[in-house]
Amino acid sequence: MTGTETEQSFRQTGWPGLRAKLFHTLFVLKRPMTLGVRGMVHDRERNSIFLIRHTYVPGWQLPGGGVEKGETMGEALVRELEEEGNIAISAAPALKSIHFNRIASPRDHVGFYLVEAFHQTEPKRPDHEIAEAGFFPLDQLPEGTTPATLRRIAETFQGAAISPYW
Template identity: 45%
Template sequence: MIHPLAPSRLRPLPRLAFLLRRGWQRLRRPLTLGVRVLVRDETGAVLLVRHTYIEGWHLPGGAVDRGETLGQGALRELREEVGLEASAARLLSVHARFGPWGHDHVALFEAGPWQGKPTVQAFEIEEARFFPLEALPADLSPATGRRLRERFKGEPVSERW
């Protein structure tokens, strides 16, 4: 579902906020923790989101808040970004991501039983949609593609995001 206020291209204000936040995090917390959540529907399709500030389709997720466990962060991000309530999230893997905007460790979770209908909840999400594994979007983020191949095609799990 496309957010009614979102144009089909990146919006400058969320992009600027994203870059400013990343810069501040790099100064304040050089290492951050992030989570991504793998959600499948009854047909086996995977839920992907498009952000307003970066290109491509990604698994839902984000930063873990202070005082929050990785699992709590995964469930919160799922609720905040796409409006789904999951009863639990199972840890699948942990990956390091080192880049010019900071250093992260990203934990990949698989959502347990969930309820709701994916709807755009956050200002940062432009669209959320389920895709069959055999019909993933052409502009799937490289890291998301790697995680899906590791999980469903038996590729070795990489330590790098």
């Protein structure tokens, strides 16, 4: 399977795809450019990272979401990690890179952070947004980990060149 075919297999289709396009249309009306954050929560002791699987898009991915009006990227990251993983950051995360997310929209960018000082208040239980969540050893990632997540892992831990694209 080529890289483009792999990317296409993670595209939203049907109602979830329509819903995503409607949300992006709403975002475009509210903000001429969309901005999001994703956090790689890395447990150094276990060499594992926290991944989520949404109810409305395929694949395992890094937690994160949109930066709201009046919110900093750091504030958005804190909020998203709490909402999607019950994860509280205990020291400033490192902004590793910013990527153009051309698959989501021709105007979407994502700030990527590495979070290594944190605690999880309790395991994340499934809800209307998050189907599954958990920590996975870097050498035992779940089947269906998204290509963008795999790229961020390679850039962070394997010395791969940082791509400008999500």
